Amino acid sequence: MRVPYGWMADYCDPGLLPRDLAERMAMTGTEVERVVTLGPPSAEGFVIGKVLDVVKHPDADRLNVCQVDTGDAGSADGGRTIVCGAPNVAAGQTVVVALPGAVMPGGMKIKQAKLRGVESNGMICSDRELELGEDHNGILVLEDGPAAGTPAAGVLPLAEPVLELEVTPNRTDCFGIYGVAREAHAISGAPLAPAPWDGGPIGPGVGSESGDLERLGDPAGAVKTADRARVLVRDEELCPRFTARGYAEVKVGPSPRWLRSRLIAAGMRPISNVVDITNYVMWLTGQPMHAYDLDLVPEGELVIRRAENGEKVAALDGNDYELTDRMVAVADRNGLAGIGGMMGGSVSEVSDSTTTVLMEAANWNGPNILRTSRDLGLRSEASSRFEKQLHPDLTLRAQAVAARLMVEVCGATPMTGIVDIAAPVPAAEPIWLRAGRVERILGLAIDTDRQARALEMLGFGVQRDGKDLLVSVPPDRHYDVTREIDLVEEVGRISDLDRNLPATLPSGPGRPGGLSRQQVLQRRAEDSLRESGFDEMVGWSFTDPNEKDRLRLDPEDPRAGAVRLANPLSEEQSLMRTTLLGSVLGAAQRNLSRGADRVALFESGRVYLPAAAFGPGPLGGDFPGNTRPPFNEPQHLCGLAVGSVDPSTWRGEASGADFFALKGVLEHLAGSLGTAVSVERIPGAPTQPFLHPGKSGVVRVDERPIGWIGEIHPLVAAEYDLDCAVAFEIALADLLQASPVGEEAYRDFTPFPPVDRDLAVLVAEEMPASSVLAAVRDSGGELLASVSVFDVYSGEGVGEGEKSLALRLRFRAPDRTLSDEEIEPIWSGIIAALEEIGGKLRG
Amino acid sequence: MVERIEQIEAEAKAAIEAASSATDIEEARVRYLGRKAELTGILRGISDLPPEQRGPVGSTGNKVRKALEGLIEAKVDSIRHAELEKSLAGDRIDVTLPGSPARRVGHLHPITRTRRMIEDVMVGLGYQVMEGPEVEHDYYNFTALNHPEGHPARMLQDTFYVEDEQHVEQVLLRTHTSPMQVRAMEAAPPPLFMIVPGKTYRRDSDATHSPMFHQVEGLAVGEGITLADLKGTLLAMLREIFGPDREIRMRPHFFPFTEPSVEFDVSCFRCGGSGSLDDGSRCGLCKGIGWIELGGAGMVDPNVFGFVADSGYDPDSVTGFAFGFGVERIAMLRHGVGDLRLFFDNDMRMLEQFS
Numbered sequence A: 001m002r003v004p005y006g007w008m009a010d011y012c013d014p015g016l017l018p019r020d021l022a023e024r025m026a027m028t029g030t031e032v033e034r035v036v037t038l039g040p041p042s043a044e045g046f047v048i049g050k051v052l053d054v055v056k057h058p059d060a061d062r063l064n065v066c067q068v069d070t071g072d073a074g075s076a077d078g079g080r081t082i083v084c085g086a087p088n089v090a091a092g093q094t095v096v097v098a099l100p101g102a103v104m105p106g107g108m109k110i111k112q113a114k115l116r117g118v119e120s121n122g123m124i125c126s127d128r129e130l131e132l133g134e135d136h137n138g139i140l141v142l143e144d145g146p147a148a149g150t151p152a153a154g155v156l157p158l159a160e161p162v163l164e165l166e167v168t169p170n171r172t173d174c175f176g177i178y179g180v181a182r183e184a185h186a187i188s189g190a191p192l193a194p195a196p197w198d199g200g201p202i203g204p205g206v207g208s209e210s211g212d213l214e215r216l217g218d219p220a221g222a223v224k225t226a227d228r229a230r231v232l233v234r235d236e237e238l239c240p241r242f243t244a245r246g247y248a249e250v251k252v253g254p255s256p257r258w259l260r261s262r263l264i265a266a267g268m269r270p271i272s273n274v275v276d277i278t279n280y281v282m283w284l285t286g287q288p289m290h291a292y293d294l295d296l297v298p299e300g301e302l303v304i305r306r307a308e309n310g311e312k313v314a315a316l317d318g319n320d321y322e323l324t325d326r327m328v329a330v331a332d333r334n335g336l337a338g339i340g341g342m343m344g345g346s347v348s349e350v351s352d353s354t355t356t357v358l359m360e361a362a363n364w365n366g367p368n369i370l371r372t373s374r375d376l377g378l379r380s381e382a383s384s385r386f387e388k389q390l391h392p393d394l395t396l397r398a399q400a401v402a403a404r405l406m407v408e409v410c411g412a413t414p415m416t417g418i419v420d421i422a423a424p425v426p427a428a429e430p431i432w433l434r435a436g437r438v439e440r441i442l443g444l445a446i447d448t449d450r451q452a453r454a455l456e457m458l459g460f461g462v463q464r465d466g467k468d469l470l471v472s473v474p475p476d477r478h479y480d481v482t483r484e485i486d487l488v489e490e491v492g493r494i495s496d497l498d499r500n501l502p503a504t505l506p507s508g509p510g511r512p513g514g515l516s517r518q519q520v521l522q523r524r525a526e527d528s529l530r531e532s533g534f535d536e537m538v539g540w541s542f543t544d545p546n547e548k549d550r551l552r553l554d555p556e557d558p559r560a561g562a563v564r565l566a567n568p569l570s571e572e573q574s575l576m577r578t579t580l581l582g583s584v585l586g587a588a589q590r591n592l593s594r595g596a597d598r599v600a601l602f603e604s605g606r607v608y609l610p611a612a613a614f615g616p617g618p619l620g621g622d623f624p625g626n627t628r629p630p631f632n633e634p635q636h637l638c639g640l641a642v643g644s645v646d647p648s649t650w651r652g653e654a655s656g657a658d659f660f661a662l663k664g665v666l667e668h669l670a671g672s673l674g675t676a677v678s679v680e681r682i683p684g685a686p687t688q689p690f691l692h693p694g695k696s697g698v699v700r701v702d703e704r705p706i707g708w709i710g711e712i713h714p715l716v717a718a719e720y721d722l723d724c725a726v727a728f729e730i731a732l733a734d735l736l737q738a739s740p741v742g743e744e745a746y747r748d749f750t751p752f753p754p755v756d757r758d759l760a761v762l763v764a765e766e767m768p769a770s771s772v773l774a775a776v777r778d779s780g781g782e783l784l785a786s787v788s789v790f791d792v793y794s795g796e797g798v799g800e801g802e803k804s805l806a807l808r809l810r811f812r813a814p815d816r817t818l819s820d821e822e823i824e825p826i827w828s829g830i831i832a833a834l835e836e837i838g839g840k841l842r843g
Numbered sequence B: 001m002v003e004r005i006e007q008i009e010a011e012a013k014a015a016i017e018a019a020s021s022a023t024d025i026e027e028a029r030v031r032y033l034g035r036k037a038e039l040t041g042i043l044r045g046i047s048d049l050p051p052e053q054r055g056p057v058g059s060t061g062n063k064v065r066k067a068l069e070g071l072i073e074a075k076v077d078s079i080r081h082a083e084l085e086k087s088l089a090g091d092r093i094d095v096t097l098p099g100s101p102a103r104r105v106g107h108l109h110p111i112t113r114t115r116r117m118i119e120d121v122m123v124g125l126g127y128q129v130m131e132g133p134e135v136e137h138d139y140y141n142f143t144a145l146n147h148p149e150g151h152p153a154r155m156l157q158d159t160f161y162v163e164d165e166q167h168v169e170q171v172l173l174r175t176h177t178s179p180m181q182v183r184a185m186e187a188a189p190p191p192l193f194m195i196v197p198g199k200t201y202r203r204d205s206d207a208t209h210s211p212m213f214h215q216v217e218g219l220a221v222g223e224g225i226t227l228a229d230l231k232g233t234l235l236a237m238l239r240e241i242f243g244p245d246r247e248i249r250m251r252p253h254f255f256p257f258t259e260p261s262v263e264f265d266v267s268c269f270r271c272g273g274s275g276s277l278d279d280g281s282r283c284g285l286c287k288g289i290g291w292i293e294l295g296g297a298g299m300v301d302p303n304v305f306g307f308v309a310d311s312g313y314d315p316d317s318v319t320g321f322a323f324g325f326g327v328e329r330i331a332m333l334r335h336g337v338g339d340l341r342l343f344f345d346n347d348m349r350m351l352e353q354f355s
């Protein structure tokens, strides 16, 4: 909302520099985006001049040498000589002169200069040069009146400061100049003039004696609006109020200068006096209007109804719009004459030949306008106001102001009466503001008098009952201020809260703060990967539909895409990811293409899966709340390495990360949570399609699968321009669930020494080491403390298709030193178990 | 005889003193204490001496022998140490070479670091950290936060909607972390002090807007909580994040789910809030304003309590405040990152600048 300072000052001049007013407004709830100065940076040096004489320049066809009286010493002797190129300059004109020293918009400084040999002592300005208009046909010519030498700023809005407000959607009152003036009144205490619909000023060219609207609207024998216009509102829900007034003998033409320059300052383009009046009234009161050429409305009949699906309307912006039955339209006998609350139709547009006008000020259903605006992709000054829900009573205010302008500016004869079709509006009940309520919410006591004064200055009616206040709300705040708490806010924001509000901490009972155990462990897991040399990344939650193909996911795989956006920014961001792998691969690809020679990245983030099995929150346990979330969002950890994780050194070349390097990272991660993972290949189970089938496995903790690890399939790696990459991805909640951190129970350790024995066993090449270890463990009984593989060998001395595993077994008893005699039977049992799975003891 | 012994002592002491190697000291030991040494001979022949001499000679001889043994032992130690030091000094490595195996240090993402810092500060102020769903029901994101259908405030946030036929209500990507206010209040009665860090989404993309970004929500509900408490809490938090000299400014604003609502700013930590730098030039960080805009806040609107009345939230007995701000914004300010998009580009040359 652009607020020309001078226009606002018609109603309240807060006596502050625009910059200071902006600051005060920002601190009371209305953000001022910026303050701009229209026209020259300063009005200094711009004066009214009278053109005394014009002769052709002796050496230039297009230039004139003018003598101009500027009321000063420089023009005392027959006028100031100014060379002027405008074709319309003529003796007798009243013009604006920029004297030497004046600075034009854009920064050019006027100097004395010789133009083709003739000395010029200033410049006669055009509308455009002063940023007062778009007219570029010549210099600005004023009506007679102001004397030569009068500062031009007194006649024209030169160097006009304009506040650009960022009005919050609840403050519909500040979408009108008068509302902003009332705000300025409340925050500065400067007096406020009566409203323009209530006898206050309307504009510099509108005399106050024209204020008797009843007389204006009721000349003897005049036509009645109701006789010329028949309005039918078929849908009161979408159009709670429709008012219209007819005008005859309208003289359409350009608006007077003051009106045009105000509109320009407000950011609107002057069109014709009638249209300009609708815009002016909207800017002043906040209520949009529309003007019909009543002669172009057959029989003067207008029907406000829902549009039919597919019904078209040619709108004033030159576009055709196709409406739906969720939208409200204004129809005449032949078809649509406008989109309700959005834009009028071109069929009854006011033109130069118009002589009879119907002025509409209507009220529309905000949510409906909002939806229509979204559906049509059309937003107008009118719709941006209506969508916030205006009060129906504002319509008559607008009609009152428009009537005075139509008479004064267009010489129109108003028809008698206003057609007014209004659905009943529930009266606003006065609201109690109880004593102590302000202090209870703000934590700052404000005495009752000050509360009452703040509310009154904001336009509320206040009745006192002891220390309680009974507050009535004006129509322009009807939808914004409905409860006691809203009054507390109004009082608070006007009470210089920034300076007065103390900074305290809640003093009542609370609960101990802290991270949950899972949150602590999540940090630990992330830290573990960081310690392993991985950089954390944060990938987009969005992914593209082709990712499933790059990862070779089966279309039936639930990971082929669970959450699809209805309105994505682009197709590339239209799905929510179901795995972190795509993000991590993409980041690896980007880094390598930018010259990185190795990559070790991890991400700790959510994936978005169907909620069929409504499961845990991201870290286990349900999300709080009565309604389950629509989808499942487990927190995953994904790590990926390309090339070496640790750097090469003077002691040797680092080897590229392979399966076992990454498995070591994963084991370190599990170990840092006090638990352990195993990696298995489950016979018969399909491997992950994006992994090397021979170099990948399922990550398990306590027998439960929690993710995968492996070398990326070469075809997938090629999609991301990678030679060889290894990765893992696990669901964090499952790992955290297995973690005993913080819950460990101390077990006494034995002082008796262990007995270590080694053995080598030949098994089939495809026999997993874990099966061999499991056979040993299962048969070792309680006295077998541990078993591990310390060598794997195949080749010479070992048969084709076989491998030799060297195992170290440690036996220990808690209460004695074990003797060979005690170990012997266990040992034979272990050998037997190994033979049972096809193992042959070596050597 | 006693005099002779004292002479031997003096000679031996000199010899021990002069010894500079293991060989020298061994020679001295043999010469003065060996089986053929003169002192040994004297002590061995003591019974041949007249009785009145046996006492003095015996005691002096034994005393000198003991003293010499001690001196030799000490000398041997000192020579050994010197020889060890000499050989160690020759056994050198280049300590400037890298450790082995060389370990690479990874890095946490600046968003994670910033989020954890905020969490730690708020935990210290007595808050719990909670997490909520990112794909959310319209009810939690809007309706229960006092944004009725058709409310223009819904337009303030360009929302991503989800294609979905299973749920009656519209499903969307949360546009703020605020839905967790309602979920948390549904789940537990007051008093409630919690923050919600997490990803949020809006349909907007340029250098200052990302369709995905991170927020931290705060909510405090209990008896007697005021707007002044909000100010104090935010001030305490901002001072932890931006330094002990920071001030806070609250500007009245509008949010549907708080009333009164404010936006809050922190005094600029580069220019100290003056808007200009020491050399008189305009501060670029706060653009000469002296304040940096951070987030929105306010007192929980009674209408929001109305949606969780069943959980014990009665606006006549409890009040509360809520606040929210962007994690990236804090990270950008603290680390001087100019473009929001850098956070999601994950260039290791950027990531590795933050330890």
Ligand SMILES: [Zn+2]
Pocket: B268, B269, B270, B271, B272, B273, B274, B275, B276, B283, B284, B285, B286, B287, B288, B289, B290, B291
């Ligand atoms: Zn600054």
